Amino acid sequence: MSRSDRLFSILQILQDGALHTAGALAERLGVSQRTLYRDMDKLAASGVPVQGTRGTGYRLADLTALPPLMLTSPELEALNLGLAIAAQVADPDLKAAATRLAEKIDAALPEVGAPPHHSWGFATSPFTDAARSFAHMPTLRAAIKARQKLRITYTGRDGDVSIRVIRPLEMSYWTRIWAVTAWCEQAQAHRVFRLDLMTSAEALPELFTEEPGKTLADYTPNP
Numbered sequence: 001m002s003r004s005d006r007l008f009s010i011l012q013i014l015q016d017g018a019l020h021t022a023g024a025l026a027e028r029l030g031v032s033q034r035t036l037y038r039d040m041d042k043l044a045a046s047g048v049p050v051q052g053t054r055g056t057g058y059r060l061a062d063l064t065a066l067p068p069l070m071l072t073s074p075e076l077e078a079l080n081l082g083l084a085i086a087a088q089v090a091d092p093d094l095k096a097a098a099t100r101l102a103e104k105i106d107a108a109l110p111e112v113g114a115p116p117h118h119s120w121g122f123a124t125s126p127f128t129d130a131a132r133s134f135a136h137m138p139t140l141r142a143a144i145k146a147r148q149k150l151r152i153t154y155t156g157r158d159g160d161v162s163i164r165v166i167r168p169l170e171m172s173y174w175t176r177i178w179a180v181t182a183w184c185e186q187a188q189a190h191r192v193f194r195l196d197l198m199t200s201a202e203a204l205p206e207l208f209t210e211e212p213g214k215t216l217a218d219y220t221p222n223p
Helices: 003-014 022-029 033-045 073-086 092-108 130-146
Strands: 050-053 057-060 148-155 161-173 178-184 189-194 198-207
Touching: 003 022, 003 033, 003 057, 022 033, 022 057, 033 050, 073 092, 130 148, 130 161, 130 178, 130 198
Parallel strands: none
Antiparallel strands: 050 057, 148 161, 148 198, 161 178, 178 189
């Protein structure tokens, strides 16, 4: 498993909001605690709102307020994603402006549970270019709303490219990386697919209904 995939797996585990010890995380991922500590440091440096320390455990902070504005989760995600993209362009002035704006936003966030001022972490992000996820978002959102099956071309952790038919259930945001939780008809199991690893996403003329064992409520994270 590559480091990027491992970091994404850590985010999947932490999404439950519970406190996870370094030992439990390391065992689940099949790595040493020393490697796990380095991974957690990398996530924190790249802007993931990780709370906790070595010896106590880790969890994700839940930040949704930006005083004096109250933002919904999708609105905050759009703001974060837009700044990340602006910071990746070639124009040095625009990159500098995006960084300054991110620092101002960080300074305005509530002190309790707020990440450090480097939390937007453009230069240290362990994930791929945020803009690569844009292309498939409209198709995925429409399919989730309509309960419509999709055919996707996807690059897996082993680098192999596969074509899958999925039932998209929910889109989620993982600090500059988007993913869709879905029921994969090839695997006959729930899977989480990163949008930046999708080459194509095609809506099929076939709708799906909720079936026992295949719903979002039935999904249990298992990186």
